Amino acid sequence: MNHEITELKFSVRFSDCDEYSRLKLSRLFQFTEEAALADAERNGYGLWNMMKAGVGCAITRMKLRLNHFAPLLGENLTVTTWAKENYKDKVIYKDYIIRDGQGNIMVEGTSSWLLVDLKTGKALPPSASPYPIPIIKEEALPEKLDILPIGFFPxxxxxxxxxxxxxxxxxxxxxxxxxxxxxxxxxxxxxxxxxxxxxxxxxxxxxxxxxxxxxxxxxxxxxxxxxxxxxxxxxxxxxxxxxxxxxxxxxxxx
Known part of the structure:
Protein backbone atom coordinates (compact mmCIF):
# COMPACT_ATOMS: atom_id res chain seq x y z
CA MET A 1 0.00 0.00 0.00
CA ASN A 2 1.30 3.45 -0.91
CA HIS A 3 1.09 6.04 1.85
CA GLU A 4 0.95 9.75 1.23
CA ILE A 5 2.51 12.54 3.25
CA THR A 6 -0.07 14.30 5.39
CA GLU A 7 -0.76 18.00 4.77
CA LEU A 8 -2.56 20.38 7.10
CA LYS A 9 -3.22 24.05 6.34
CA PHE A 10 -3.08 26.95 8.81
CA SER A 11 -3.45 30.72 8.68
CA VAL A 12 -1.40 32.90 11.03
CA ARG A 13 -3.98 34.79 13.09
CA PHE A 14 -3.60 37.77 15.41
CA SER A 15 -3.78 35.50 18.47
CA ASP A 16 -0.90 33.40 17.09
CA CYS A 17 1.55 36.33 16.92
CA ASP A 18 4.11 38.03 19.14
CA GLU A 19 4.63 41.79 19.42
CA TYR A 20 6.53 41.85 16.13
CA SER A 21 3.62 40.26 14.19
CA ARG A 22 5.62 37.02 13.90
CA LEU A 23 4.13 33.61 14.56
CA LYS A 24 4.99 32.54 18.12
CA LEU A 25 7.30 29.54 18.01
CA SER A 26 5.15 27.71 20.57
CA ARG A 27 2.23 28.04 18.14
CA LEU A 28 4.48 26.70 15.38
CA PHE A 29 5.14 23.67 17.58
CA GLN A 30 1.39 23.35 18.10
CA PHE A 31 0.84 23.37 14.35
CA THR A 32 3.27 20.46 14.01
CA GLU A 33 1.57 18.68 16.92
CA GLU A 34 -1.81 18.96 15.22
CA ALA A 35 -0.31 17.76 11.94
CA ALA A 36 1.27 14.75 13.68
CA LEU A 37 -2.09 13.84 15.22
CA ALA A 38 -3.77 14.17 11.83
CA ASP A 39 -1.08 12.00 10.21
CA ALA A 40 -1.58 9.28 12.81
CA GLU A 41 -5.35 9.41 12.38
CA ARG A 42 -5.33 9.11 8.59
CA ASN A 43 -2.82 6.24 8.75
CA GLY A 44 -4.84 4.18 11.24
CA TYR A 45 -2.93 4.69 14.48
CA GLY A 46 -4.82 7.69 15.81
CA LEU A 47 -4.88 8.83 19.42
CA TRP A 48 -8.12 7.17 20.52
CA ASN A 49 -7.49 3.85 18.77
CA MET A 50 -4.09 3.62 20.42
CA MET A 51 -5.39 4.60 23.86
CA LYS A 52 -8.13 1.98 23.67
CA ALA A 53 -5.40 -0.56 22.94
CA GLY A 54 -3.45 0.60 26.01
CA VAL A 55 -0.58 2.30 24.19
CA GLY A 56 0.41 5.82 23.29
CA CYS A 57 3.03 7.76 21.35
CA ALA A 58 5.27 10.15 23.31
CA ILE A 59 7.51 12.75 21.73
CA THR A 60 11.05 12.67 23.12
CA ARG A 61 13.02 15.15 21.01
CA MET A 62 12.21 17.77 18.40
CA LYS A 63 14.00 20.37 16.30
CA LEU A 64 12.66 23.04 13.98
CA ARG A 65 14.94 25.07 11.71
CA LEU A 66 13.61 28.32 10.28
CA ASN A 67 14.96 29.19 6.86
CA HIS A 68 13.67 32.71 7.36
CA PHE A 69 12.32 34.60 10.33
CA ALA A 70 9.06 33.24 11.72
CA PRO A 71 5.97 33.54 9.47
CA LEU A 72 4.03 36.81 9.75
CA LEU A 73 0.44 37.69 10.54
CA GLY A 74 -1.88 36.74 7.69
CA GLU A 75 0.42 34.20 6.05
CA ASN A 76 -1.04 30.88 4.93
CA LEU A 77 1.02 27.83 5.82
CA THR A 78 0.97 24.17 4.84
CA VAL A 79 2.44 21.75 7.37
CA THR A 80 3.47 18.37 5.98
CA THR A 81 4.58 15.47 8.16
CA TRP A 82 5.34 11.77 7.92
CA ALA A 83 7.09 8.97 9.80
CA LYS A 84 10.43 8.48 8.03
CA GLU A 85 12.17 5.71 10.00
CA ASN A 86 11.71 2.99 12.60
CA TYR A 87 15.18 3.31 14.11
CA LYS A 88 16.43 -0.06 15.44
CA ASP A 89 12.84 -0.78 16.51
CA LYS A 90 13.32 1.67 19.40
CA VAL A 91 12.08 5.05 18.20
CA ILE A 92 10.08 6.44 15.32
CA TYR A 93 11.50 9.48 13.53
CA LYS A 94 8.94 11.89 12.14
CA ASP A 95 9.84 14.87 9.93
CA TYR A 96 8.11 18.13 9.01
CA ILE A 97 8.20 20.67 6.21
CA ILE A 98 6.28 23.94 6.47
CA ARG A 99 5.64 25.94 3.29
CA ASP A 100 4.23 29.40 2.71
CA GLY A 101 1.36 30.19 0.35
CA GLN A 102 3.74 30.25 -2.65
CA GLY A 103 5.16 26.82 -1.83
CA ASN A 104 8.49 28.07 -0.47
CA ILE A 105 9.96 26.01 2.37
CA MET A 106 9.97 28.19 5.49
CA VAL A 107 10.63 25.59 8.20
CA GLU A 108 12.14 22.09 8.30
CA GLY A 109 11.97 19.83 11.31
CA THR A 110 12.53 16.40 12.76
CA SER A 111 11.41 14.60 15.90
CA SER A 112 11.64 11.27 17.70
CA TRP A 113 8.78 9.36 19.31
CA LEU A 114 8.44 6.38 21.63
CA LEU A 115 5.67 3.82 21.76
CA VAL A 116 4.61 3.65 25.43
CA ASP A 117 2.62 1.11 27.46
CA LEU A 118 0.04 3.31 29.21
CA LYS A 119 -0.24 0.97 32.22
CA THR A 120 3.46 0.64 33.00
CA GLY A 121 4.77 3.82 31.41
CA LYS A 122 7.55 1.79 29.81
CA ALA A 123 8.70 2.07 26.22
CA LEU A 124 7.74 -0.64 23.75
CA PRO A 125 9.33 -1.48 20.39
CA PRO A 126 7.39 0.27 17.62
CA SER A 127 6.87 -3.13 15.97
CA ALA A 128 4.62 -3.98 18.95
CA SER A 129 2.12 -1.29 17.96
CA PRO A 130 -1.40 -2.72 17.57
CA TYR A 131 -1.71 -0.52 14.49
CA PRO A 132 1.21 -0.52 12.03
CA ILE A 133 3.03 2.80 11.63
CA PRO A 134 3.75 3.30 7.91
CA ILE A 135 7.18 4.62 6.94
CA ILE A 136 7.91 7.02 4.07
CA LYS A 137 11.64 7.11 3.43
CA GLU A 138 12.06 10.84 2.84
CA GLU A 139 13.66 13.32 5.20
CA ALA A 140 13.58 17.03 5.94
CA LEU A 141 16.42 17.12 8.49
CA PRO A 142 19.01 14.33 8.80
CA GLU A 143 19.88 14.84 12.48
CA LYS A 144 19.23 12.17 15.14
CA LEU A 145 19.03 14.83 17.90
CA ASP A 146 21.51 13.63 20.49
CA ILE A 147 21.41 14.38 24.20
CA LEU A 148 22.97 17.80 24.82
CA PRO A 149 26.17 17.83 26.89
CA ILE A 150 26.35 19.84 30.10
CA GLY A 151 27.88 23.22 29.39
CA PHE A 152 30.05 25.59 31.42
CA PHE A 153 29.15 28.25 33.98
CA PRO A 154 25.45 27.46 34.51
Whole structure:
Protein backbone atom coordinates (compact mmCIF):
# COMPACT_ATOMS: atom_id res chain seq x y z
CA MET A 1 0.00 0.00 0.00
CA ASN A 2 1.30 3.45 -0.91
CA HIS A 3 1.09 6.04 1.85
CA GLU A 4 0.95 9.75 1.23
CA ILE A 5 2.51 12.54 3.25
CA THR A 6 -0.07 14.30 5.39
CA GLU A 7 -0.76 18.00 4.77
CA LEU A 8 -2.56 20.38 7.10
CA LYS A 9 -3.22 24.05 6.34
CA PHE A 10 -3.08 26.95 8.81
CA SER A 11 -3.45 30.72 8.68
CA VAL A 12 -1.40 32.90 11.03
CA ARG A 13 -3.98 34.79 13.09
CA PHE A 14 -3.60 37.77 15.41
CA SER A 15 -3.78 35.50 18.47
CA ASP A 16 -0.90 33.40 17.09
CA CYS A 17 1.55 36.33 16.92
CA ASP A 18 4.11 38.03 19.14
CA GLU A 19 4.63 41.79 19.42
CA TYR A 20 6.53 41.85 16.13
CA SER A 21 3.62 40.26 14.19
CA ARG A 22 5.62 37.02 13.90
CA LEU A 23 4.13 33.61 14.56
CA LYS A 24 4.99 32.54 18.12
CA LEU A 25 7.30 29.54 18.01
CA SER A 26 5.15 27.71 20.57
CA ARG A 27 2.23 28.04 18.14
CA LEU A 28 4.48 26.70 15.38
CA PHE A 29 5.14 23.67 17.58
CA GLN A 30 1.39 23.35 18.10
CA PHE A 31 0.84 23.37 14.35
CA THR A 32 3.27 20.46 14.01
CA GLU A 33 1.57 18.68 16.92
CA GLU A 34 -1.81 18.96 15.22
CA ALA A 35 -0.31 17.76 11.94
CA ALA A 36 1.27 14.75 13.68
CA LEU A 37 -2.09 13.84 15.22
CA ALA A 38 -3.77 14.17 11.83
CA ASP A 39 -1.08 12.00 10.21
CA ALA A 40 -1.58 9.28 12.81
CA GLU A 41 -5.35 9.41 12.38
CA ARG A 42 -5.33 9.11 8.59
CA ASN A 43 -2.82 6.24 8.75
CA GLY A 44 -4.84 4.18 11.24
CA TYR A 45 -2.93 4.69 14.48
CA GLY A 46 -4.82 7.69 15.81
CA LEU A 47 -4.88 8.83 19.42
CA TRP A 48 -8.12 7.17 20.52
CA ASN A 49 -7.49 3.85 18.77
CA MET A 50 -4.09 3.62 20.42
CA MET A 51 -5.39 4.60 23.86
CA LYS A 52 -8.13 1.98 23.67
CA ALA A 53 -5.40 -0.56 22.94
CA GLY A 54 -3.45 0.60 26.01
CA VAL A 55 -0.58 2.30 24.19
CA GLY A 56 0.41 5.82 23.29
CA CYS A 57 3.03 7.76 21.35
CA ALA A 58 5.27 10.15 23.31
CA ILE A 59 7.51 12.75 21.73
CA THR A 60 11.05 12.67 23.12
CA ARG A 61 13.02 15.15 21.01
CA MET A 62 12.21 17.77 18.40
CA LYS A 63 14.00 20.37 16.30
CA LEU A 64 12.66 23.04 13.98
CA ARG A 65 14.94 25.07 11.71
CA LEU A 66 13.61 28.32 10.28
CA ASN A 67 14.96 29.19 6.86
CA HIS A 68 13.67 32.71 7.36
CA PHE A 69 12.32 34.60 10.33
CA ALA A 70 9.06 33.24 11.72
CA PRO A 71 5.97 33.54 9.47
CA LEU A 72 4.03 36.81 9.75
CA LEU A 73 0.44 37.69 10.54
CA GLY A 74 -1.88 36.74 7.69
CA GLU A 75 0.42 34.20 6.05
CA ASN A 76 -1.04 30.88 4.93
CA LEU A 77 1.02 27.83 5.82
CA THR A 78 0.97 24.17 4.84
CA VAL A 79 2.44 21.75 7.37
CA THR A 80 3.47 18.37 5.98
CA THR A 81 4.58 15.47 8.16
CA TRP A 82 5.34 11.77 7.92
CA ALA A 83 7.09 8.97 9.80
CA LYS A 84 10.43 8.48 8.03
CA GLU A 85 12.17 5.71 10.00
CA ASN A 86 11.71 2.99 12.60
CA TYR A 87 15.18 3.31 14.11
CA LYS A 88 16.43 -0.06 15.44
CA ASP A 89 12.84 -0.78 16.51
CA LYS A 90 13.32 1.67 19.40
CA VAL A 91 12.08 5.05 18.20
CA ILE A 92 10.08 6.44 15.32
CA TYR A 93 11.50 9.48 13.53
CA LYS A 94 8.94 11.89 12.14
CA ASP A 95 9.84 14.87 9.93
CA TYR A 96 8.11 18.13 9.01
CA ILE A 97 8.20 20.67 6.21
CA ILE A 98 6.28 23.94 6.47
CA ARG A 99 5.64 25.94 3.29
CA ASP A 100 4.23 29.40 2.71
CA GLY A 101 1.36 30.19 0.35
CA GLN A 102 3.74 30.25 -2.65
CA GLY A 103 5.16 26.82 -1.83
CA ASN A 104 8.49 28.07 -0.47
CA ILE A 105 9.96 26.01 2.37
CA MET A 106 9.97 28.19 5.49
CA VAL A 107 10.63 25.59 8.20
CA GLU A 108 12.14 22.09 8.30
CA GLY A 109 11.97 19.83 11.31
CA THR A 110 12.53 16.40 12.76
CA SER A 111 11.41 14.60 15.90
CA SER A 112 11.64 11.27 17.70
CA TRP A 113 8.78 9.36 19.31
CA LEU A 114 8.44 6.38 21.63
CA LEU A 115 5.67 3.82 21.76
CA VAL A 116 4.61 3.65 25.43
CA ASP A 117 2.62 1.11 27.46
CA LEU A 118 0.04 3.31 29.21
CA LYS A 119 -0.24 0.97 32.22
CA THR A 120 3.46 0.64 33.00
CA GLY A 121 4.77 3.82 31.41
CA LYS A 122 7.55 1.79 29.81
CA ALA A 123 8.70 2.07 26.22
CA LEU A 124 7.74 -0.64 23.75
CA PRO A 125 9.33 -1.48 20.39
CA PRO A 126 7.39 0.27 17.62
CA SER A 127 6.87 -3.13 15.97
CA ALA A 128 4.62 -3.98 18.95
CA SER A 129 2.12 -1.29 17.96
CA PRO A 130 -1.40 -2.72 17.57
CA TYR A 131 -1.71 -0.52 14.49
CA PRO A 132 1.21 -0.52 12.03
CA ILE A 133 3.03 2.80 11.63
CA PRO A 134 3.75 3.30 7.91
CA ILE A 135 7.18 4.62 6.94
CA ILE A 136 7.91 7.02 4.07
CA LYS A 137 11.64 7.11 3.43
CA GLU A 138 12.06 10.84 2.84
CA GLU A 139 13.66 13.32 5.20
CA ALA A 140 13.58 17.03 5.94
CA LEU A 141 16.42 17.12 8.49
CA PRO A 142 19.01 14.33 8.80
CA GLU A 143 19.88 14.84 12.48
CA LYS A 144 19.23 12.17 15.14
CA LEU A 145 19.03 14.83 17.90
CA ASP A 146 21.51 13.63 20.49
CA ILE A 147 21.41 14.38 24.20
CA LEU A 148 22.97 17.80 24.82
CA PRO A 149 26.17 17.83 26.89
CA ILE A 150 26.35 19.84 30.10
CA GLY A 151 27.88 23.22 29.39
CA PHE A 152 30.05 25.59 31.42
CA PHE A 153 29.15 28.25 33.98
CA PRO A 154 25.45 27.46 34.51
CA UNK A 155 23.32 30.37 35.68
CA UNK A 156 19.75 30.18 36.94
CA UNK A 157 17.75 32.58 34.77
CA UNK A 158 14.16 31.66 35.66
CA UNK A 159 11.91 29.32 37.61
CA UNK A 160 8.68 27.98 36.11
CA UNK A 161 5.92 25.73 37.35
CA UNK A 162 3.44 23.34 35.80
CA UNK A 163 0.06 25.06 36.10
CA UNK A 164 -3.51 24.11 35.25
CA UNK A 165 -3.47 25.51 31.72
CA UNK A 166 -0.12 23.84 30.92
CA UNK A 167 -1.43 20.30 31.42
CA UNK A 168 -2.67 18.31 28.44
CA UNK A 169 -4.64 15.09 28.01
CA UNK A 170 -1.59 13.09 29.13
CA UNK A 171 -1.72 14.78 32.58
CA UNK A 172 1.61 16.59 32.31
CA UNK A 173 2.91 19.81 30.77
CA UNK A 174 2.35 19.82 27.02
CA UNK A 175 5.60 19.73 25.05
CA UNK A 176 4.77 22.98 23.21
CA UNK A 177 4.70 24.89 26.50
CA UNK A 178 8.42 24.29 27.03
CA UNK A 179 9.10 26.51 24.01
CA UNK A 180 7.57 29.49 25.81
CA UNK A 181 9.59 28.72 28.95
CA UNK A 182 12.82 28.71 26.98
CA UNK A 183 12.09 31.84 24.96
CA UNK A 184 11.00 33.69 28.11
CA UNK A 185 14.55 33.10 29.38
CA UNK A 186 16.01 35.05 26.44
CA UNK A 187 16.47 38.81 26.51
CA UNK A 188 14.28 41.14 24.49
CA UNK A 189 17.33 42.12 22.42
CA UNK A 190 18.05 38.49 21.55
CA UNK A 191 14.47 37.96 20.43
CA UNK A 192 14.26 41.14 18.35
CA UNK A 193 17.77 41.74 17.01
CA UNK A 194 19.27 38.27 16.62
CA UNK A 195 16.11 36.29 16.06
CA UNK A 196 15.63 32.57 16.70
CA UNK A 197 16.57 30.49 13.66
CA UNK A 198 16.37 27.03 15.23
CA UNK A 199 15.22 25.39 18.42
CA UNK A 200 15.78 21.86 19.67
CA UNK A 201 14.03 20.40 22.69
CA UNK A 202 14.86 17.10 24.38
CA UNK A 203 12.12 15.92 26.74
CA UNK A 204 13.72 13.91 29.56
CA UNK A 205 11.26 13.72 32.50
CA UNK A 206 7.64 14.82 32.41
CA UNK A 207 6.63 17.93 34.37
CA UNK A 208 3.39 17.25 36.31
CA UNK A 209 1.01 19.81 37.79
CA UNK A 210 2.63 22.11 40.41
CA UNK A 211 6.16 20.84 39.74
CA UNK A 212 8.72 23.67 39.87
CA UNK A 213 11.57 23.77 37.37
CA UNK A 214 14.73 25.89 37.49
CA UNK A 215 15.85 27.12 34.07
CA UNK A 216 19.65 27.06 33.78
CA UNK A 217 21.51 28.79 30.97
CA UNK A 218 25.05 27.77 30.12
CA UNK A 219 27.78 29.86 28.54
CA UNK A 220 26.77 30.58 24.94
CA UNK A 221 28.66 29.46 21.89
CA UNK A 222 28.90 31.87 18.95
CA UNK A 223 25.45 31.16 17.56
CA UNK A 224 23.71 29.02 20.20
CA UNK A 225 22.36 29.19 23.73
CA UNK A 226 21.76 26.02 25.77
CA UNK A 227 19.21 25.67 28.57
CA UNK A 228 18.44 22.84 30.99
CA UNK A 229 15.19 22.62 32.95
CA UNK A 230 16.15 21.12 36.32
CA UNK A 231 13.84 19.95 39.09
CA UNK A 232 13.80 22.87 41.53
CA UNK A 233 13.36 20.76 44.66
CA UNK A 234 16.25 18.49 43.69
CA UNK A 235 18.45 21.55 43.07
CA UNK A 236 18.14 22.49 46.75
CA UNK A 237 20.10 19.36 47.63
CA UNK A 238 22.81 17.99 45.37
CA UNK A 239 22.50 19.73 41.97
CA UNK A 240 24.63 17.03 40.36
CA UNK A 241 21.89 14.49 41.13
CA UNK A 242 18.94 16.70 40.25
CA UNK A 243 16.45 15.45 37.67
CA UNK A 244 16.66 17.12 34.30
CA UNK A 245 13.18 17.65 32.88
CA UNK A 246 14.27 19.02 29.51
CA UNK A 247 17.17 20.34 27.46
CA UNK A 248 16.99 23.07 24.84
CA UNK A 249 19.33 24.57 22.28
CA UNK A 250 18.41 27.84 20.61
CA UNK A 251 20.15 28.88 17.41
CA UNK A 252 20.31 32.59 16.55
CA UNK A 253 20.59 34.46 13.28
CA UNK A 254 23.80 36.22 12.34
Missing amino acids: KKVDQVQGKNTDIDINHHVNHCRYVDWVLDALTKEEMKERGVRSIQLNYIHQVPLHEKVDILRFKDSKHHAVFFGMNAEDMKGNPLKARCHFQARVGFGE
